[in-house]
Amino acid sequence: MFATLHRKSLSMSLGVLLAGASACTWAASTTAAVDAGAAPANQTAQVTLILKLHNQAALEDYIRQTVTPGSAHYQQFLSTSQFAQQYGATNADIARVQSYLRAQGLSGEVLPSHLAVRISGTVGQFNQLFQTSVHNYVSHENGRGFHKPAIHPQVPSAISDVVDVISGLSNENLYRAHHVSAPAFAALGAANAKTNALSAKGSSGASSNPTASGIPGEYTVGDVANFYDINPLYKRGVVGKGSTVAIVTLSNFYPSDATTYWSDIGLATKPNRITQVHVDGGGAIDGGSGETSIDVEQSGGIAPYANIMVYDAPNTQSGYVDAFAQAVSDNVADSISTSWGGPEIFDFAALNVNGASDTDTTDAGDLRAFHAIFLEAAVQGQSLFAAAGDSGAYDTVRELGTGTGAGDFTAPLTVDAPASDPYITAAGGTTTPYSYAFGNGPVASITQESVWGWDYIQNYFDTYVQPINLFSSGGGGGGVSVYWHTPFYQLFTNGIRRSEPNQSLVYNDPSAGPTTLLKLPSHFAGRNVPDISLNADPETGYLYVSTVDGGLNSGEGGTSFVAPQLNGISALLRQSTGHRIGLWNPQVYALQNIFGYGSFSAFRSIRAGDNWFYHGAPHYNPGAGIGALDVANLDVFLRSGF
Template sequence: MFAKLHRTSLSLSLGLLLAGSSAGAMAANAVPAVDTGAAPANQMVHVTLVLKLRNQAALENFIKQTVTPGNPNYQQFLTTSQFAAQYGATDDAIARVQSVLKQQGISSEVLPSHLAIRTSGSLSQYNRLFQTSVHNYVSRENGHSFHKPTSSPQIPSAIADVVDVASGLSNELTYRPHHISSSAFTSLGTQLPKTHALASSTGGSNGNPTATGVPGEYTVGDVANFYDINPLYKHGVVGKGSTVAIVTLSNFYPADAETYWSDIGLATKPNRITQVHVDGGGAIDGGSGETSIDVEQSGGIAPFANILVYDAPNAGNGYVDAFAQAVSDNIADSISTSWGLPEIFNFAALNVAGASNTDTSDAGDLRAFHAIFLEAAAQGQSLFAASGDSGAYDTVRDLGAGTAPGDYTAPLTVDSPASDPFITAAGGTTTPYSYAFGTGPTESISQESVWGWDYIQNYFNTYIGPNVINLFSVGGGGGVSVYWHKPFYQDFTSGVRRSEPKQSLVYNDPSAGPTTLLQLPSHFSGRNVPDVALNADPETGYIYVSTYDGGLNAGEGGTSFVAPQLNGITALLRQSTGHRIGLWNPQIYAIQNFFGYGRFSAFNSVRAGDNWFYYGAPHYNPGAGIGSLDVTNLDVFLRSGF
């Protein structure tokens, strides 16, 4: 077991919280980057063509049937070849696309799902194919170098009926890992002593033997205690026969996961990690700790499940390719990711020269992810994505927020790919604990609450001084999509919201004054996120091991812990039920809508706290979704066909 770490200081430096967008470079229409001229014509790049689905309405209906008890297609999931035959592009259509590519000298590889074609060629070849010109740019904000087309790429008319999205011509946007630390407020110039006292009896010797019972030093054993997983373990349900996959954008050291499991005293299946390096794989870099977290958490919750790690470069089409590979391989029963960026960063208003600031059409990869997620659902693969760590204002971690020249406003926004209706969005809570900072008194959170650090902000303002530090808007991501319409499974869900009015992304240009970059739709009946939530507050957070991050780390949190935990939970449910679980969302909303909360419920209502805008409630709320889990009860519902 790890020695106790006894943390004595809180949270995140302001520089880390509100630094510019090194992990989510803003589109050029926000702060115009410096055009340094045409990119070299002979530069080789990779572009993925995502193909249009056949019979998409029938596909979506089939997916509903696979997760509807009593339907003849209940749990009748497709193989990859069956998906290709029924819903992928036809052989003739693919041949036509490959012929056009060959005429330009571009090589191609078709995924077995017939959903995408990976291509490779020079920029001059792609410039001709898409009737555009790719230039190099340097960001005025942070010096980030990238290339992208100077005009919107045009799909050739000969294949426009087949090709939906061309992903990878731009490598401007990069994704952010959704974990966050609790370390020291360096901007205060001093450390703030803190004491912890556990306000519940679920840790250490009272439950799972691998638990610590110490907030900020929790393990997967504490997760088992919090969310009633231990009865499954006692019945031998440990993930045997299941495979989980991680889609990530950084490479990692697999030995870190083995060290974590070994040091908390967790017995695991040996030699169970397989790495799949997509497009050359991700780098060992600042995101490596994220990959370690994902593997340690998913594999720790399901200690005898196999683990596939699909890592790709954090640029261009890397993220799309990693997901497409994981789904097309169709080995994993469940897949999670802990990376994302604001949904609005995909909109034409922020990406297409001359686009109206009200244009919320997709000029990014929203449609590409959606097609891949539909395939996963048809194949019975459960998908999970972290909903973000910037509360109800998802752009703040990427862009900051303020009113001074060079600042952006902070509209209510959600994270992608978590906002897609065919993935389960993982939100965050704060579990009960007591705390004190500096010379202030001890205060407590007495019930599981929506995670938002305004409770710490209020404490600081009261006992340390107003506006000494700004924590806005750290918390569990949640809100209303303004791209994806409300899905069928939220139609009868109490608490689902529409988008708020008067939400705009405005840049306070130092020379031109306030410039409205995007006006978001008001009262849009959109998909609400998250769907479910588990403990994610770094103050009640976790330990993890990452060689890149210096070994053992404590006081870590973020919704990036929740997504892989749900992944591991799914592996347990897969073993217990004897079949893949499929898309969670229609099933969990149906269970909650019919059976509500109570002693035998699969869900715990999260009635307290907020994520800076949306408050906990005794029903669905865009802070914690339908609540946190009682995994043993959820297992009973799924095994009974509810």
Template sequence: MLAKLHRKSLPLSLGLLLAGITTGAVAANATPAVDAGVAPASQNVQVTLVLKLRNQAALEDYIKQTVTPGSAHYQQFLTTSQFAEQYGASSADISRVQAYLQKQGLSSQVLPSHLAIRTSGTTAQLDALFSTSIHNYVSRETGRQFHKPAGTAQIPSAIADVVDVASGLSNERAYRSHHVSASAFTALNSQSPKLSASSSSSTGSNGNPTASGVPGEYTVGDVANFYNINPLYKRGVVGKGSTVAIVTLSNFYPSDATTYWSDIGLTTKPNRITQVHVDGGGAIDGGSGETSIDVEQSGGVAPFANIIVYDAPNAGNGYVDAFAQAVSDNIADSISTSWGLPEIFNFAALNVTGASNTDTSDAGDLRAFHSIFLEAAVQGQSLFAAAGDSGAYDTVRDLGVGTAPGDYSAPLTVDSPASDPFITAAGGTTTPYSYAFGTGPTEQITQESVWGWDYIQNYFNTYIGPNVVNLFSTGGGGGVSVYWHTPFYQAFTNGVRSSQPNQSLVFYDPSAGPTTQLILPSRFQGRNVPDISLNADPETGYIFVSTYDGGLNSGEGGTSFVAPQLNGITALLRQSSGHRIGLWNPQVYAIQNIFGYGRFSAFNSIRAGDNWFYYGEPRYNQGAGIGSLNVANLDLFLRSGF
């Protein structure tokens, strides 16, 4: 089935792990940067002005009605022009902002949604516009250069009643793709690891001809087997008439996707991939494999859906612009992204010079994304975001963890944009399999479980030796937002929690000692993530094709596989129902809360495993959310109007 593909060797070896190397990488902004001084006056900066919504309360109420059976506006989704007319900035307000920008010598481009205006200018122009001073900085960790305001940027008073957020004044944060490679445990003492698929009915190649049945080499056919998608395929539901979109921050080779589909034996619609390069597009770089994954998975689950790939630079306003474009175009019925950063990286305490370490106001793009997601929801576009791959401690993959000079603490945190209430957060599980390493005994994951690599950590601590490897905190992202309040659809969900007390981000400064950079809110009644989870553990992971990464890659996982799989599933549901599905969250929580788990449930309860803090439970939990899917049953609920 895969004979034509070149198999790339796995990226890590046990030898590296035995040397004590952790799986958590350190981001470019892990340590405070060096201020390189005022940016040259002629340096160009792109900025997107996200405009304030009109009648936001009415908009949110209308969104609820579109996904609530029996409501006056059930499934009555709006067009982009209708959104602009009812909830976007008025034409008069937009003209006023454009005139103000023109006086500053700045051009403007208005999105059809009336939600954003793109502009660009020199640092001198933008310094004057936002009453700030943009400086260049150099990361002490990597030498990467970036710019950001040295002080708080102020929206000009003349347009402050219209403009909500100025995105792009800083390009400090580079988003991370939520993709993880297998730990690649080569056997100790030259013995091969014993690895076999469980005989559980949730694994193997039960029925789908494109499935491999081999953990670490799973395909979209295995996803269909795990989550009862095959009954839809047998009815001819393959995504016809549906369009999925991928929002990503790297360009890719479209031939990767067609090679993957062809070589697993999957028949797909030809010539179905369209690329939209936003702000000049993303680069072919280390994130290109992520884009390949997203297209292969979404388009593999829904083999006859059209695919639009919106790629943008991984800096400044690129991510906001890519999402805004995908939503304003309003061609895609569903959209997924597999990129994110810790929610707390948006807070003023970490971005504004002189801000209090308790300041959790948004100095990033949280509000910008939120407005865009509200537009998507009222247009009936289903959104999905990977919840992260650092378990309950979302900063660890970006900052590392420790108490030595140069290290950071590890507070309980969640990922953005997955934490937004109007996007579906895609979490991760481990499906049943057997494993053994070296001379250790064979052990089993006997039921689908919350994904967290502490089960491997514990195995090594017991049978190989303590502190030989450090896998903390690799696993499915989940926890409680400390910015977004508990949304209405989680208000009556058993298992929803508030934030934990005594959580702080501390930097162990080599020169000044421990510095508390942020004290997180305690007992905050916040949005809980994830919402839905599917298999994401690289040990029970997948193959994908990426030219940039050497061809065929196996033993791959992360919640970046789950978000596009849910995207593809939505394309199937859209064809089956004959209409857009809209925002998943109110619908799936209602189905779970009313009907619970059982033989005819749309969800599989995830009762085992953990993500290093939150444990599987026979109810909603912050490791796996509602649980994993029974897609055929979910389809029946949605078509019946439950």
């Protein structure tokens, strides 16, 4: 099968990401990987060529029409072959690329979408073809060996009018799974007592979901149904029948984890509904396998009779792109979610290209590759969801850390990708109401659903227990893209922000002193994320089952729970409306802009809390987006054609 994965998860240092890039003189002293020299010429490698779209402006206009009531092409989604004919590379373009590859002793597999060509070859062939030098490296962190280019690869001039992006040539682990465990307060000598502070909507009486636990940190998909008014759909028999959800992930998993979870909470589900597609050989059973279990359990739990496709691929640069490309080109899934990602800025030329200036924010990574795939998904009516990250407004802190000592990095305001792409719905995080106490401190409460950020815990400890620093520990991802411009659906939304001034990624080089690696644009009119938020705080988090993580786990959260929950909700809406929902963003922003908030709104504003920078507000905010969902009300709007 063609394909592979989700965004840059760098638990190492940025030096690992850029190890060997000759322009980055700082990398030699910061890298967590050793350059083992040029890779042998006969070593095998894989590359995916993303081909340029035709008539992209017309494609974007057609997508808008598919989700705009009254438009000529409203809900007239295209098939994969129709997309290929109208917007993909032409047969002549593909023949020319294949002919050129054959002349280099290579051949490529073309996706039915005419959007990508997958090539396997040797390092020697790719070094010559792309004017680069692939080196081998050994990670200091885990001793893992990997290869990647030491010089930025170039598209051959003979096919540069057809090929847009070279994805691959690296098998380094790049992406992070966006789930977080509750802080280890026991290590601080604190006893954490948690209770429900307030009843969530629909959490009592006949409307309560029988699979809900009602216990913060042990919530189930039943609690999600209570929180966000999903139960009325279940009562109408809307359980995802006839829908298919897909998970794009970078680790393999044990499907029995999901069936155990559903069985243990007493949820009736469609049997034998999980299909695995191993892209580029598939992902490994490893530390990310729990993430895949979460995604399947949550999406398939919200929509218990939907079919589930799991596209798993190796955690590499081309892996993520390939897995998404496969899921979209297959066009079986009505909705797709992913819970992997990494800082948008890690794709910028300033951090990747030899000789690039520290202000160069052009894409030298995979932002354009994902964008082309997401455009295809949108015109085919496939709804996409991505976790917005768990580092609050400072998306690099979980990757790089932050501080003032030698070897430390600064933490600029940043967003996560691929969630920052305007053609995917970015899933943010909230904290639902609960009461808590630590150590000998008094009971405190979150009294309304709030933007998730653990400064409320830090403040409690600083006041009543002992000073701690949770800044880099957790918060719902959100902020302003400095690559993607404000999309049309956010132009008239109250609360949309521009990028903040004076944001830079600086490395405190132990030998050379502070070195500015990237200066981010100030006041950039960028895409704001997230779009929609649901409960993600591990303190008000969830149960999940993962064999790799020891079986039953509690106190887990992160926006990686929210993305698959939205995926499952989309499957319910697909059954209820009788058609694919398509790109959510233009529809939900129009609903919020026109109807606002209130008893019959599809949304609840998130007015409290913060993600370490952006605060809740009675309108859109980059902490929680347009707010949390009322799914029953959203369903009414969508069925009416609003």
